[in-house]
Amino acid sequence: MTWQLAFLATLDGLAYAALVFMVAVGLTLIFGVLRILNVAHGSFYAIGAYLAASLGIAIAAGGLSPWLTFPALILAAVLVGTILGTLIERALLRYVYLKEDVLQLLVTFAVFMILEDVQRLVWGVNPYFEAVPLRLLGNISLGGIFYTNYQILVLPAVALLILVGLRLFLRTTLAGKLITAVTEDREMATAIGVDTGRVYLITFVIGATLAALGGALASPTTSLVPGMGADMIVLSFAVVATAGLGQVEGAALAALLIGLGRSFAVYLMPELEVLVPYLVMALVLLVRPEGLFGVAQRRRI
Amino acid sequence: MAGRLNAQALLAVAAVVLIAAAPLMAQWVKVLLTIALAKGLAVLGIMILLRAGQVSFGHAMFYAASAYAGAFVGRWTGGGELFVLIGAGLAVSLALGLAIGVFVVRYRYIFFAMLNLAFSMVLFSILEKFFHVTGGSDGMRIARPTVLGMELERAPFEYVMFYLTLGLVVGLAWGVRRYLASPLGQALAAVKSNETRLEYLGMSARHALLVGYVLSAGLAGLGGVLASITQGLATPEIAYWVRSGEFVFIAILGGAGTVAGAFAGAVVYEGVRSYAAAYFADIWQMVLGAVLLAIILFAPGGLVGLAERLTGRRLRGGSADPAVAADQARVGER
Amino acid sequence: MSRFSRILSVAAVGLAAAAPLALAPPALAQDAPEGAPEELVIGITAFLSGPASVFGEPAQAAADMLIEELNAAGGVAGVPLRALYVDEGAGGEHVLSEYRRLVQEEGVDAMFASISSGNCNQVAPLAEDLQMLNIMWDCGTQRIFEEADYRYVFRTQAHATPEMLATVLYLLRTKPDFQTIAVVNQDYAWGRDSWNIFLTALQALKPDVEVVAELFPAFGSPDYSAEISRLSALRPDVVLSTAWGGDLDTFVLQSAQRGLMDISTFVLPLAESSLERLGTDLPEGVIVGGRGDHYFLHPEKVGDADYDAFVAAFREQTGAFPIYPVFHVAQALSALEGAYLGAIEANGGAWPDREQVVDAMAGLTFAGLGREVMIREDNQGLEDQLVGTTVHDDAYDFAVLDNMMIFDAEDVTTPVGAESVSWLSTLGPEMLELEVDSFSHTGP
Amino acid sequence: MSQPLLETRDLQIQFGGVVAASGVNLDVIEGETLAIIGPNGAGKTTFLNLCTGYIKPSAGRVTFRGADITARSPRAITRLGIARAFQIPQLFAEHTVLENLLLAAAVRDRVWNPFRRLATLPARGEMLALLDLVGAGDLADQPVEVLPEGRRKLVDIAIALALKPRLLLLDEPTSGVASAEKFQIMDILANALARERVTAVFVEHDMEVVRRYASRVAVWNTGKITHSGPPDEVLSDPDVRRDVIGL
Numbered sequence A: 001m002t003w004q005l006a007f008l009a010t011l012d013g014l015a016y017a018a019l020v021f022m023v024a025v026g027l028t029l030i031f032g033v034l035r036i037l038n039v040a041h042g043s044f045y046a047i048g049a050y051l052a053a054s055l056g057i058a059i060a061a062g063g064l065s066p067w068l069t070f071p072a073l074i075l076a077a078v079l080v081g082t083i084l085g086t087l088i089e090r091a092l093l094r095y096v097y098l099k100e101d102v103l104q105l106l107v108t109f110a111v112f113m114i115l116e117d118v119q120r121l122v123w124g125v126n127p128y129f130e131a132v133p134l135r136l137l138g139n140i141s142l143g144g145i146f147y148t149n150y151q152i153l154v155l156p157a158v159a160l161l162i163l164v165g166l167r168l169f170l171r172t173t174l175a176g177k178l179i180t181a182v183t184e185d186r187e188m189a190t191a192i193g194v195d196t197g198r199v200y201l202i203t204f205v206i207g208a209t210l211a212a213l214g215g216a217l218a219s220p221t222t223s224l225v226p227g228m229g230a231d232m233i234v235l236s237f238a239v240v241a242t243a244g245l246g247q248v249e250g251a252a253l254a255a256l257l258i259g260l261g262r263s264f265a266v267y268l269m270p271e272l273e274v275l276v277p278y279l280v281m282a283l284v285l286l287v288r289p290e291g292l293f294g295v296a297q298r299r300r301i
Numbered sequence B: 001m002a003g004r005l006n007a008q009a010l011l012a013v014a015a016v017v018l019i020a021a022a023p024l025m026a027q028w029v030k031v032l033l034t035i036a037l038a039k040g041l042a043v044l045g046i047m048i049l050l051r052a053g054q055v056s057f058g059h060a061m062f063y064a065a066s067a068y069a070g071a072f073v074g075r076w077t078g079g080g081e082l083f084v085l086i087g088a089g090l091a092v093s094l095a096l097g098l099a100i101g102v103f104v105v106r107y108r109y110i111f112f113a114m115l116n117l118a119f120s121m122v123l124f125s126i127l128e129k130f131f132h133v134t135g136g137s138d139g140m141r142i143a144r145p146t147v148l149g150m151e152l153e154r155a156p157f158e159y160v161m162f163y164l165t166l167g168l169v170v171g172l173a174w175g176v177r178r179y180l181a182s183p184l185g186q187a188l189a190a191v192k193s194n195e196t197r198l199e200y201l202g203m204s205a206r207h208a209l210l211v212g213y214v215l216s217a218g219l220a221g222l223g224g225v226l227a228s229i230t231q232g233l234a235t236p237e238i239a240y241w242v243r244s245g246e247f248v249f250i251a252i253l254g255g256a257g258t259v260a261g262a263f264a265g266a267v268v269y270e271g272v273r274s275y276a277a278a279y280f281a282d283i284w285q286m287v288l289g290a291v292l293l294a295i296i297l298f299a300p301g302g303l304v305g306l307a308e309r310l311t312g313r314r315l316r317g318g319s320a321d322p323a324v325a326a327d328q329a330r331v332g333e334r
Numbered sequence C: 001m002s003r004f005s006r007i008l009s010v011a012a013v014g015l016a017a018a019a020p021l022a023l024a025p026p027a028l029a030q031d032a033p034e035g036a037p038e039e040l041v042i043g044i045t046a047f048l049s050g051p052a053s054v055f056g057e058p059a060q061a062a063a064d065m066l067i068e069e070l071n072a073a074g075g076v077a078g079v080p081l082r083a084l085y086v087d088e089g090a091g092g093e094h095v096l097s098e099y100r101r102l103v104q105e106e107g108v109d110a111m112f113a114s115i116s117s118g119n120c121n122q123v124a125p126l127a128e129d130l131q132m133l134n135i136m137w138d139c140g141t142q143r144i145f146e147e148a149d150y151r152y153v154f155r156t157q158a159h160a161t162p163e164m165l166a167t168v169l170y171l172l173r174t175k176p177d178f179q180t181i182a183v184v185n186q187d188y189a190w191g192r193d194s195w196n197i198f199l200t201a202l203q204a205l206k207p208d209v210e211v212v213a214e215l216f217p218a219f220g221s222p223d224y225s226a227e228i229s230r231l232s233a234l235r236p237d238v239v240l241s242t243a244w245g246g247d248l249d250t251f252v253l254q255s256a257q258r259g260l261m262d263i264s265t266f267v268l269p270l271a272e273s274s275l276e277r278l279g280t281d282l283p284e285g286v287i288v289g290g291r292g293d294h295y296f297l298h299p300e301k302v303g304d305a306d307y308d309a310f311v312a313a314f315r316e317q318t319g320a321f322p323i324y325p326v327f328h329v330a331q332a333l334s335a336l337e338g339a340y341l342g343a344i345e346a347n348g349g350a351w352p353d354r355e356q357v358v359d360a361m362a363g364l365t366f367a368g369l370g371r372e373v374m375i376r377e378d379n380q381g382l383e384d385q386l387v388g389t390t391v392h393d394d395a396y397d398f399a400v401l402d403n404m405m406i407f408d409a410e411d412v413t414t415p416v417g418a419e420s421v422s423w424l425s426t427l428g429p430e431m432l433e434l435e436v437d438s439f440s441h442t443g444p
Numbered sequence D: 001m002s003q004p005l006l007e008t009r010d011l012q013i014q015f016g017g018v019v020a021a022s023g024v025n026l027d028v029i030e031g032e033t034l035a036i037i038g039p040n041g042a043g044k045t046t047f048l049n050l051c052t053g054y055i056k057p058s059a060g061r062v063t064f065r066g067a068d069i070t071a072r073s074p075r076a077i078t079r080l081g082i083a084r085a086f087q088i089p090q091l092f093a094e095h096t097v098l099e100n101l102l103l104a105a106a107v108r109d110r111v112w113n114p115f116r117r118l119a120t121l122p123a124r125g126e127m128l129a130l131l132d133l134v135g136a137g138d139l140a141d142q143p144v145e146v147l148p149e150g151r152r153k154l155v156d157i158a159i160a161l162a163l164k165p166r167l168l169l170l171d172e173p174t175s176g177v178a179s180a181e182k183f184q185i186m187d188i189l190a191n192a193l194a195r196e197r198v199t200a201v202f203v204e205h206d207m208e209v210v211r212r213y214a215s216r217v218a219v220w221n222t223g224k225i226t227h228s229g230p231p232d233e234v235l236s237d238p239d240v241r242r243d244v245i246g247l
Helices: A003-034 A041-061 A066-091 A101-123 A132-137 A149-172 A174-184 A186-191 A196-218 A228-243 A248-268 A270-287 B002-025 B029-051 B060-076 B082-104 B109-129 B154-181 B183-193 B195-199 B205-231 B241-254 B259-279 B284-298 B302-311 B322-333 C003-023 C053-072 C092-104 C117-130 C143-147 C160-174 C189-205 C225-234 C245-257 C275-281 C305-318 C324-346 C354-361 C420-424 C429-433 D044-051 D074-080 D097-109 D124-133 D149-162 D179-196 D207-213 D231-235 D238-245
Strands: A139-142 A145-148 C040-046 C081-087 C110-112 C134-136 C153-155 C180-184 C210-215 C238-240 C265-268 C287-289 C365-367 C372-375 C385-391 C400-407 C437-439 D006-015 D018-028 D033-037 D059-064 D082-085 D167-171 D199-203 D216-221 D224-229
Touching: A003 A041, A003 A139, A003 A149, A003 A174, A003 A196, A003 A228, A003 A248, A003 C225, A041 A066, A041 A101, A041 A132, A041 A196, A041 A228, A066 A132, A066 A196, A101 A228, A101 B109, A101 B241, A101 B284, A132 A149, A139 A149, A145 A149, A145 C225, A149 A174, A149 A196, A149 A248, A174 A186, A174 A196, A186 A196, A228 A248, A228 A270, A228 B109, A248 A270, A248 C225, A270 B109, A270 C210, B002 B029, B002 B154, B002 B259, B029 B060, B029 B154, B029 B183, B029 B205, B029 B241, B029 B259, B029 C092, B060 B082, B060 B109, B060 B205, B060 B241, B082 B109, B082 B205, B109 B241, B154 B183, B154 B205, B154 B259, B183 B195, B183 B205, B183 D097, B195 B205, B195 D074, B205 C092, B241 B259, B241 B284, B241 B302, B259 B284, B259 B302, B259 C092, C040 C053, C040 C092, C040 C324, C053 C081, C053 C245, C053 C305, C053 C324, C081 C092, C092 C110, C092 C117, C110 C324, C117 C134, C117 C143, C117 C153, C117 C189, C134 C324, C143 C153, C160 C189, C160 C287, C160 C385, C160 C400, C160 C420, C160 C429, C180 C189, C180 C225, C189 C420, C189 C429, C210 C225, C225 C245, C245 C265, C245 C275, C324 C354, C324 C365, C324 C372, D006 D044, D018 D044, D018 D059, D018 D224, D033 D044, D033 D207, D044 D167, D044 D199, D074 D082, D082 D149, D097 D124, D097 D149, D124 D149, D124 D179, D149 D167, D149 D179, D179 D207, D207 D231, D216 D231, D216 D238, D224 D231, D224 D238, D231 D238
Parallel strands: C040 C081, C040 C110, C110 C134, C134 C153, C180 C210, C180 C238, C238 C265, C265 C287, D033 D199, D033 D216, D082 D167, D167 D199
Antiparallel strands: A139 A145, C287 C385, C365 C372, C385 C400, C400 C437, D006 D018, D006 D059, D216 D224
16 A cells, blocks of 8 residues: 555545544533433434435525535534434433433434434435535545545534534533533532533533534535434444543544544455444454543442 | 242243244234244343343344354255254354353443444444355345255244244243342342442352353344244344344333243234334334333333233242332442 | 326326225226136335335335226226235345235235345245245346246346346447446445446456456445545546445445546446436436336337326326336336236136236236336346436436437346356357447437 | 461552552451551551452552462452451342342352252251341341341341351441441341351441450551550550540
8 A cells, every 4th residue: 555545545534534523422422421322313413414405405495605505504413403402301311311221222222213214204215415515615636636625624624623622611611511520420510519400401412413413514425315323323332432431532533543444444455344443443442441541430349 | 929920830821822822823923923932032132131231232143143154054054954053053153152252241331232232243244245155135045944854845844933933932931030040140130230249259240241141142043043044044134233222122122131021022022013014114113112212211111010010910030120129229329 | 008098187186086996996997807806915015214215115106106097997807906015124024024924914916026136035935935926026136037946936127137238238339448447336235246247247248357446335335435535546447336326326426526427437227216316416428227228218218198198197296207116116017917917818708816827927028118028938027228328408407318228138138047147257249249229318 | 376367468559649558567367356447548448458359459468378369359369268348238239138148158159050049049048047147037038228227237247257258357347337236236246256257357447346346456547557456455555546546
């Protein structure tokens, strides 16, 4: 493999990692606070994508400026995150916080199954795509190969923005500090009077919004099909477990590992491409059972 | 005590007789029930792990590995003998269970679930990738094997598979109940409630879990090879994570932690799924999801719990309602 | 009188007319033959969920339309037809158990199964066991009749071999000097099988061709960036992809945007089913196949009143132009009707039993919405193959086909008793000299 | 001269810069009941954790009956004959009191036959007798979850005794219990220790308990054993009275 090809593979890996990171970071945030591994996260991704495409189509149909599709991507994510996120957290999850892990996981699994059909009922089964934002920004030639500015610049930039923004949010704002407090020591946080119910809700909405944003930002690059959420959820699980549960920065690194591993595999051993996320995860966990940045839990005796 | 035992035994016998007689009334349910019972074996495997508080989102890998083992042996031996195919499937799933178990019993809860999922996805990808060996996504045909040397037509063969599966289910349900009541089985619940104390008794929590894991892998494998021989086919689809999720779903539907629940859940699930898909073709997933939510929120004891509520009898052994006990334990933990 | 001429009136009368139809025999109905049942029930398996529902849903809509129209005209020899559907998206296991239930419990008279080759592989031996007339109406695997003999299983369309071979021949005729090819297929049986067939035929006819990349990204992959970058670096003359549905759309979208389609000639044998969705993102000059002679602007059919009426009614109903699964289901229904009519005639006007219908399927010639199809002695249908190249026409907001060739099924289908891959490897240059019917795109 | 049952030599450990043990040397003699006292947070529980392999010392050595057990796991150390009772009772929450004990007996007797019921083990009678001995015979079929703290402490101790250990380590056996109950628990414990001939080490805060039940007292302060001797002598030492007892 030449340096030029390695450069290409790196670029492809970056764009892919950026999308995966956005979805995975929402998942890990939710897990950190609610201790629930949210299977329905993949549905937020899919619905965010579908809604973004619908808004894009509506903008085109209304004869509005195509540049409006960019804010539409964000609008779609926020709508899905706040409406669907609030609905699911308030109407379902808060009733199962005291139940076993397995049951919590299954509640989200049930939501996932229901939302899969909701998507089909609302958007039908035909692939959708709405690539206006991708086309507006045009191409850039790197190493003699055309890349879309959208994938090579916008996606990594947004991912970086989210990473930095989340860090600042968690460290400097009151809501962020409360979320961090609950993540680190739930009993302590409750004991000092943190309203955990509100923290759970806010976290879930933020997490859901991030997943939907991942979907919305992915929508110009891919066609939207039934079942797209199921694959994304397994992938982001792998990222989150590799990173260590609840680790925001770790999720970025793990997404990068998996994204780069995948794109290098396309050049070196295409047959391994689909196995890369799982191999990375199994290898990391073999060496570090808590994930790259996870902290070992020990029972107090 | 005696009264409870008798009521349980009576109920179990009634259920077995009912299931055994079903195909005589409606032909087509025979295969449906065979598959449901075979899946019930896999669910029984999940149930063993649930006793230890662990949930595997990857047990479909054993189900699939064993199905493919049966398919390969069938191919190599030109059709093959039913019991050789089953034996091969069982052996492969036990061996794979041991190999993967040694690794995953070091992990708990989400990590345990995720690692199992990861391994199952690796198997799934391999089955799809190595197309020239495994037939890719089309899977492998399993020609109808001989039964103790006899070549059977479809109808009698389906009867053989049905009653064989039913027999295995009855035997293994009994066996697993005994295992769960033994110190080794009871140690699983101890892994769930207090691993530290178990270590301080001088027992390895990992060993206790490994025994349960290998056993559960074997059960899933047996279910997989039985179902696939009955269907005449093994496909990678049966290794996909959604299939593993289905096993966990059925375990909860039937009543987490109960042997009877595994099979009651499997039969009801297959029935609901079959009818939901036939009559609500557009929204069968939604129907299943709603059923699952309803069970978790309103009937945490599952079908067995419902039956207990209706009859006012305790059908399960053990000391306390596991769901309730687990809730209390969690409240305590937090 | 063809049944298609009535479809417009049915569409116009609409649902209001449909309800009484179900209760009383329609006025048009001829007297049903002696011993006829009250209705003829068929089971149709199709993807109604999952990614492949892009094929199943249009087919279901078409089947419903065609059956309604058929019944309005009196059904099959006076017996109305009713369809039950099985969702292939629910998994192979579900298909098999529903198949059994429909046969053993619902007592269906015939089964149409299926779209997925995997399901066809499973269903064929089961149908044989159950002695059930099974029409494989859409699956592409070439293996079934090459590996075993069936009495009860028929295929009313072509399979992968003629589809791929016709594409290879078209490619060699239109772009004879290409040197390098890369493949990007979905990583499942169809993607692998179709490449194997394509490559065997290509190497037999053009041994000096160089394969520069064989990529099999995961089924349902949302992103082909790495594949496209690699291909952009390799710059192959030809890029083949037998992908379909959302995967094909994504691949085309990303390739077109990144200029790969300007570098390489794309060959997309299943793109007929994506033409309308892809819009103008699918550039000109792409080689597109129709899995049969299926194309809504079929050069020999456009202008035929029945054909145009159906296309218009279908578009009215679903909002889209018909795609190949629609034509396939029409062929299956037409074959079934033909077999029953033939069997009734052979039975002296009395209603036939299952075995008589199966007998009548052999050698049957029928037409759906395209050219005629004949059932060969090995139960395989002989279906002609249409391949064309995309061109943009202002009358449509998506690419349409120009420079179309329709290959005669006899020329490109594996002979009876032969195995596809070994047959393909024996092909010689005479294949390039075949006579084909050529057509140009003529505006609407 | 008889070898000590348990010896620790120069045990050292620190947590994030805080030194919990810096050169701990302590011998436990067969047959004695040794109390360890010291200020809160001095690392007394850490000492028990070090002796049972729950944490590993950064330096030093633990020897049990002449064998080096420093690097061994709690499981292996338990099998060698050191049992432990906990400050927070460590029970199997899903089991009854008797089942908790039976599990201990099954592990002790290595009953791994999967068809042997836990409920009917041969050790059942022995475990019922043990429950009687600790005054909990009436609790046998109670789920442990519903027991009050004092009873949970007793069951925790009974589980340790069920293992028939040579040495029993107890972490504050009377903490979290009403004062009247303290002596009840300690009476039961002393009685059981005597009957089963078990050597014991217990960490304790209540000086009255120490005075009454210990045969020897060791003082743990600032990561070291500062004093050791008969209870009356140590507890009247002015340094100990000032630093540990707070008088």
